Amino acid sequence: MxxxxxxxxxxxxxxxxxxxxxxxxxxxxxxxxxxxxxxxxxxxxxxxxxxxxxxxxxxxxxxxxxxxxxxxxxxxxxxxxxxxxxxxxxxxxxxxxxxxxxxxxxxxxxxxxxxxxxxxxxxxxxxxxxxxxxxxxxxxxxxxxxxxxxxxxxxxxxxxxxxDSQVSFTSNGNLLGPGTVANLNQQLNFSISYQNLDINNPLIDVHVNIRQNQRWDNMASDIKPSFVHDIEKELEYRFFDESKMFRGGNEFRFFDLRSLNYPGRNVAYVDKKQKPFDAFVAKDKSRNGESYAQYNDLDGGYNIDNLDYNKELAYSNYVNVNFSLSSPPVSGDVYVTGAFNYWNLNQENKMHYDSAKSQYSARVLLKQGWYDYQYLVKSSTLPPYYFEGSHFETENYYEILVYYRPFQPRADLLIGYIRLDKNPR
Structure with missing residues (x-):
């Protein structure tokens, strides 16, 4: 078609x-x-x-x-x-x-x-x-x-x-040069070629979005080209200001809850006094100001898995997972989030401050598996990544999505898709 x-x-x-x-x-x-x-x-x-x-x-x-x-x-x-x-x-x-x-x-x-x-x-x-x-x-x-x-x-x-692939991409995933902002951000430069299409007004009829690690909450939407080359049928995207850049963020925190008999990495212990069990993730601290540390993660995702019953998922239990973040109180609300809760900031994953323990805490019902997570702040004075830090070296992946609205049908059609890995291991 x-x-x-x-x-x-x-x-x-x-x-x-x-x-x-x-x-x-x-x-x-x-x-x-x-x-x-x-x-x-x-x-x-x-x-x-x-x-x-x-x-x-x-x-x-x-x-x-x-x-x-x-x-x-x-x-x-x-x-x-x-x-x-x-x-x-x-x-x-x-x-x-x-x-x-x-x-x-x-x-x-x-x-x-x-x-x-x-x-x-x-x-x-x-x-x-x-x-x-x-x-x-x-x-x-x-x-x-x-x-x-x-x-x-x-x-x-x-x-x-x-x-439906109707365009081609050329990409140059250059990181920004040295400087304070450059140490936090990641930038994608790319061009879109539409040789087989007749697009009269690409500034109006073409819409480009960029998504980082499958997240909807920080997606860059309806990006307009920096240059339109009508004769070559090419749209060029070169971003020169911070508004068109992504925070690199940090590698995700993670815990291994594939077994309830032998707690995995970053699980302090499992309390089996009552059912469902309570699993306690090792206490976290802020990574703000720390140097970048490289390790592999799931880019915020999770895998359902069960090592107790030879990967038979029908035997996989739901567990109350307890998170704790050691910190003085901050201005704003703190959430534990990831793909496991669709990146939403809601009451289920909102953390509560315990002044006696000087920590934020949250309790989330999750199925056995391996989970990535992070702590985000919703504040008028602090950046969302306040507890995580941000580094241009962080491994992330980006999806570029290209939409076009033809005369018929009068709807936005996805005619281009590409995935680009930043700092792949």
């Missing part, structure tokens, strides 16, 4: 306003669809969407390659009936004007037929999974899972992207 469009995909969390329509579910509670990664009920946990066999990888696929698998846990002992539907979105993750049949061959309702009961776990749960069906056009999509025949009884929403 050939299109006349070019675009870069990325969406900002702040641009993702809830859809105005809402409906009541079978219990009478009103749920409003949010076009972002979100769980609408507390018992819906461990939502993953990625290529089959690689659930932690980006939820991105090429048009015609239907390899995305959606899976989640329902922390209840009974099996339920779930369906998934799709919402097509523009480059900014607002709902597009397309009708369902514009991007699907069939009715927009797909049953989730695969499920598995947990075995001898402290909290019984049912694990569900479904391979996502194909779509007809590229772009941003949100998979929406709802219970039974009530489409208003939403339990989760998860973003994914489908691209």
């Amino acid at each position: 050939k299109y006349s469009y070019l675009f870069l995909l990325c969406a900002s969390l702040t641009a993702c306003t809830p859809i105005s329509q809402s409906s009541s579910n079978s219990t009478g509670n009103t749920k409003v669809l949010r076009l972002l990664d979100f769980a609408y009920e507390p018992q819906i946990k461990t939502i993953q969407l990625g290529p089959t066999g690689a659930p932690a990888a980006p939820a991105v696929t090429a048009l015609g390659q239907w390899n995305l698998l959606l899976q989640f846990d329902d922390l209840r002992p009974e099996r339920d009936t779930y369906y998934v539907k799709f919402v097509h979105c523009n480059h900014d993750w607002t709902k597009s004007d397309l009708q369902d049949l514009d991007f699907l061959e069939t009715y927009n309702e797909f049953p989730i037929n695969n499920s598995e009961f947990s075995v001898d776990t402290h909290i019984p749960f049912v694990h569900y999974w479904v391979g996502l069906p194909g779509v007809k056009i590229p772009g941003n999509y949100v998979a929406v899972v709802y219970r039974g025949s009530d489409k208003g009884d939403i339990v989760l929403s998860k973003r994914f992207m489908v691209f």
Whole structure:
């Protein structure tokens, strides 16, 4: 299928306003669809969407390659009936004007037929999974899972992207030169060539977004080219100011909770007095002002795994994971975050200050596995990375997404996608 469009995909969390329509579910509670990664009920946990066999990888696929698998846990002992539907979105993750049949061959309702009961776990749960069906056009999509025949009884929403390569990239991932800002930041310089497309006004019709480590909260959205070369059909992106740069951040903190019998790295101990168990991550301290230390991480992700039962995930327990950060109180709210909570800053992962222990603490229910995490500050006076520090040497990966809105269909289509590794090991 050939299109006349070019675009870069990325969406900002702040641009993702809830859809105005809402409906009541079978219990009478009103749920409003949010076009972002979100769980609408507390018992819906461990939502993953990625290529089959690689659930932690980006939820991105090429048009015609239907390899995305959606899976989640329902922390209840009974099996339920779930369906998934799709919402097509523009480059900014607002709902597009397309009708369902514009991007699907069939009715927009797909049953989730695969499920598995947990075995001898402290909290019984049912694990569900479904391979996502194909779509007809590229772009941003949100998979929406709802219970039974009530489409208003939403339990989760998860973003994914489908691209159709119509452009080519040249990249130069130069770090900035020496200086105070350069020691914190990372910069990507690149060009986009659209030789096979007729784009009359690329400054208006082309949108480029850049995402760091699959994060939506710090995505650079709707970036405009520094230079437009009409004759060469090339858009050049060269960033000369700090507003178009990413903080390098730091390598992520991590802990290994794959075993409850033999606590792994950075797990101080596991308290088994009551079920579910409590695992205590080794006490952390601020890394602000420390020199950069190189080590491998999952770039903020996590892997579900179980070493106690030979990797049989049906036996994997949910555990109350206790975090502690030694620090005097700071101006603002402190959160422990990562891919495990979709990078959201909410009450579940907000830390509370214990003046008697001079530390921030949080308790989060997580499934056995290996987790990356970090501490972020929400403050009017402190940077988000206050406790982590920021270094240009940090290994990160970036996704460049290119969107183009042709005359028909009048929707933003994802016509370019590339992943670039910064400081690869």
